Amino acid sequence: MVFRTALLTINVIVILFIVVFIYITTEKIRIDYNARDFLGSVTAIPWNPMQNILRCGVLLLVLLLSFGLREFAFRGNVKIIGCSLGLDVVVGYLLIYYLDFNYTGILLMISANILFYLQDRKEAYLLIAVTVGGYLLAGHDLMDIRSGLYSLIDYIQYFDLPTQQLCLIFYNALNSLNIVLFAVYCIYVISRQRETIKEVNTLYDELENVNAQLQEYAQMVEKMTQTRERNRLAREIHDTIGHVLTEIVMGLDACLTIVDISPEKTKHQLEMISEVARNGIKDVRRSVNALRPDSLERLNLKFAIQKMISDMTGVTDVKIYFFCDDVELKFDEDEEMAIYRVVQESVTNAMRHGQASTIWITIKKQDSVVKLQIRDNGRGCKEIKSGFGTKHIQERIGMLGGTVGFDGSHGFVVNAEIPIRWGETYD
Amino acid sequence: MKVFPRRDMDRKAERFQVKKNYVAGAALALALAAGGGALYMAAHPREVVLEFGMFAGSNWDVENPNSYTIIDQAIREFEEEHEGVKVHYYSGVLKDDYSEWLSRKLLEDEMPDVFMVLDDDFNLFSSMGVMKNLDGLMEKDQDFDQDAYYPITLKAGEYGGHQYALPYETAPTLMFVNKTLLEQEDIEMPSADWTWEDMYEICRKMAKDTDGDGTTDQFGTYNYSWIDAAYSNGEQLFDMEGQQCYLAGAGVSDAIKFAARISDLNNGQKVSQEDFNSGNVAFTPMSFAEYRNYKTYPYKIKKYKDFQWDCITVPSAEPGKNSSVVECLLMGISNRTRHEKLAWEFLKKLTYDEGIQMNLFRYSQGLSALRHITNSREAEVIVLSNMESGASVISMETLNNVMENGIITPKFAKYQQALSLADSEISKIFDENGDIDITLKKTQRTINSYLKG
Structure with a gap:
């Protein structure tokens, strides 16, 4: 955000400097009655410097507005951000056109914004190709082959040497600052992306570990459940059948002992054993029912x-x-x-x-x-x-x-x- | 389901109704304004003002009291033909200030729609895109035939193979002849196809010491240099774009040698304006405009009153190839004009209208660049009527030949300086007796680097 604001500020200053400087110089030439000599030293002039200031001013306002929309009004709205970046590209090229290719640094600023907002999208590569390609191709030195472009340098050269140097230092310093800021910003974005990737990798490793632990735990739980279920079965069997069978065995042993002595007592004893067995059956049935998983869900x-x-x-x-x-x-x-x-x-x-x-x-x-x-x-x-x-x-x-x-x-x-x-x- | 409370819905409907009323009101107002505007426009058609850029006086550096006469007439006729159009020009800009004046107009983005363009500015303005390319306009216009112009005058308005200006007025260079002096020496007037050798022969007879004080006081030529000789020989000293000079050719070398021979006849005497004015010089190059000016009342009485004189073609190295430098006053249209069609019509009025072009013979000193005007009987009558009676006058036929065989000088800004540079380098050859061809090659290099620098 700080970077992008700084880039925008520099670009606004440079562009305003160019158009206002040309306007002021033109006025000075007129006041000095040096128009013909000046024209003899240039290949082209902007037809109307004042109109150029207004045009570029309006375009810069659009750029500021678009910046505001992205950074403040519609943060996170991909569609609006995409539109505003597209608008920036159009406005950037219009500015370059009106400045007769004297300044193309605006494309670096636009590239920086695209890089920031659309890092992972395909459109980003297209837009960056368009802007960076434009930056390389639209340089004034290259475009100068096509005649009929006015040059800021011609206007600067109208002044005496100290003023020329001052203007050139100011202009070149801003230009360089723009390029340096762009480069630093690119490095910043790339390193931030790399950090993000690292972080994601770390998180992924952690997730793997946790997942493995979870699987182990699940196996353990399954075993524990089996064990518990077996214990329950064992307990049920012990509590019901074991108990009943023991009683029956003991009763039958007693019958064997007394059967010859007292058939009457034996009969009573057998009745009692029968009773126990019956109860046992009932208990077993109850136990089985209790063990049945759908017993509770049954309707009446x-x-x-x-x-x-x-x-x-x-x-x-x-x-x-x-x-x-x-x-x-x-x-x-x-x-x-x-x-x-x-x-x-x-x-x-x-x-x-x-x-x-x-x-x-x-x-x-x-x-x-x-x-x-x-x-x-x-x-x-x-x-x-x-x-x-x-x-x-x-x-x-x-x-x-x-x-x-x-x-x-x-x-x-x-x-x-x-x-x-x-x-x-x-x- | 969410239901708007009744009141809320009413309010919404009301607001919508109000909005609708606003829209209807705005539409009505707009329609009224448009209608009113249309009515107003119908009642008061907007006046189109066409700006014309011109300088006062003559392009040929002769006095001309009638410099606005032709322009005023053209404007009057044009305004009559085009209702609602006014043509405006700034009066009082002198030729010397015109270039700066026009340049300031350019910087102010107030370039006149149609304007005169000086030779020094033509290439610059064409290359900067200040001047409209006229190719399309000329092509489209059914009433316009470019073959009506002398080809060389049309070529004067060309840049990079495109027509950027049309010739308004033209004047070829002629050779002034002191008839009285020739008669004194019993020499015949040279014919129209005379050569360098003829000229040398006459000059040789002319150069003499008449008062016997030991110095030559009667001369063959005044102000005749190797440049005149080279041009009359059909040499191009520079390319039209002003990027290259062609001094090292054999033709230039011949011209320099010829000029040196002529100069040698003077026995080291410098011929002055005074010698010429007092009738002691046989030949000097002179523009057709000067010829007409000093042949007509009232200027003729100021100069050369003691002798009879006339003008003939310039001599060439070979007979019949006499070519004169033709100068043109060009006019073009601003590339930024908002009235392209009108500007073209006005430019045509000035450069192509027969009446206006015929007036050049009445109120100016040049020729029309239109063949049929310059060749016309009417033009001849006008020229003759102003001349002193009984004087022999250059025939219109000869003039026509001069125009057909004319050459033009380039129109780049450094032309005059480059020519002076070449002249000073070449005069050193005679002072120091250097080798001509080597010096020419060296000078060509020097001038080429000056042109490109």
Whole structure:
């Protein structure tokens, strides 16, 4: 920022110096009545020095405005910065044109700005090529081959020697300062870029290290989890099966001892062992359930059936009524699964084969039996054929030790009775 | 969804309405101004002022009381032909000050649209781009035929192969002859295709001591130098751009030797203006303008009243190749003019209009650069009517030949200085009896480095 401001200031001073100096010299020549002699010593003159001051002044204002936009008003807005840099290039070349190639240092300033703002963009190389190429090609000495360019030196040479030297020193000093500042600025930008690259490399190395550590840590965590899980299993097995088996073994040992002495006592003992075994089974089942990862996510049966019904009525215009007198409707998982599947199968059958428009589902609990009825108002059927999905239903209910009956005379009715376990005595 | 509060929306609509009113108002005002402006312009057409740059007096360094007459007439006619156009010029700028005056105008960016340009300035102004390249304008103009000009006069306005100026007036160099002296010595008037040898023969007879005081007091030539001889021999001493001098050629050497022979006839006597004015010299080079001026009333009585004189062509090394230096007063257009078309029309009025060009014979001392004007019967009548009656006068036919075979001198700024330098170096040859060719080569080098320096 300081560099760029300094460059801008120098360029403004140099350009104003050139145009104002030419104007003042022209006035002096007129006052001295030396016009013809002066013209004889030059190859060209600016037609209107005052107009040149105004033109260059306006262009310099545009340059200042563009600088302000970049540095203050729209910092970080790539589009606006790009436009303002493009504007700078155009204004720079216009200035060079109006100054008849007497001063091309303005291009160095523009290059410096482009270098700063567009370091990593492709356009930057293009713009820098345009400006630096222009700086090299547009030098007054080179362009002088094309005649008709006025030269500041001609105007300086109008004065006496000491004044000439003073002007030349001032002008050349500013010119050199401009070039030196540009060079220093380039070095600054490049070294800053190099530092950034170094920093990025360091950060990358650190990231690699951390990543490796993280992977190690993840492996460790996995192992730890496995170990913990094994410990849990071992504990569960020890707490349930181990305990129960020990009790059974000890009870059976006792039975072996007393079986000949007191069959009565042995029988009692065996009953007790049976009780322990039953409890053991229950514990094992509970443990397995507890170990199952989806145990907590399972829906309860009533809610699952309701969801199924709403899903089905959502896609068809069949009416399904669901009656259930138990609020909890909580069974073991295999029982719940069987009931759910039977309901699903029956409803599907009623819709697919019976063309029913209304379906009634009833679940009742009587003592330790669940009574399940699915009834519809469909066509029904005179003979119950297996393969209507009824075989599946029979199998499922059979596996739970229940019974099932079908009636196809008025619509279709499925009646199932399932003995449930929590109704059993070993609960 | 964000909904503007009702009041806010009203205010927005109101503001929009106000804005719309402003726009409509501005448009209306603009339309009124434009309409008013157009009406005003129609009622008062804007006057275009064309600036003309000229100097007072004659380009030929003779007295001329009528220097504004022709210009004023041209302006009057031009303004009549172009309604709403005024031509303005600054009067009272002398020829000696004109160059500086024009240069100051250039520095002030107030270059006249059309202006006279002096020989010394022509190359400089052309090279600086001050003068408009007339090639395109000449080409486009159907009414303009450049073949109407004597080619050499057109060439005078050329720079780098392009036409930058047109000749307004021209004057060839002629040879003054003292007829009374020739009759005294019983010598015939030389013919139009006379040679160096003819001239030498006459001069040899002329040079003598009439009062018997031991010094020669009647001479063949006054003011005739190797430069006149070289030019009359068709030699170019410099290139047109003023970068190179051509002294080392055989033609220049011949001219120098001839001038030396003529000079030797005077037996070391320096011929003065006084000798010439009192009628003791047979020949001297003279511009056509001087010829006309001193042949016409009232100036003729001031000089040469004791003898009869006339002008003929300049002698050349070989018969019939007599070529005179032709000088031109050029006019051009500023490259910065905002009225290119009008400026061209005005330039044409001055340099191409028959009436204006014919007036050169009435109110000035030069010739028109237009062949058909200079060749016309009317011009001849005008020239004759001003001459003393009964005097033999150079025939218009001879004059026409002189113009057709004329040569021009270059127009770079250092021309006069370079020529003086060459002259002083060459006069040393005679003073020191040096070798001509070696000296010429050395002088050519010296002058070339001066031209480039």
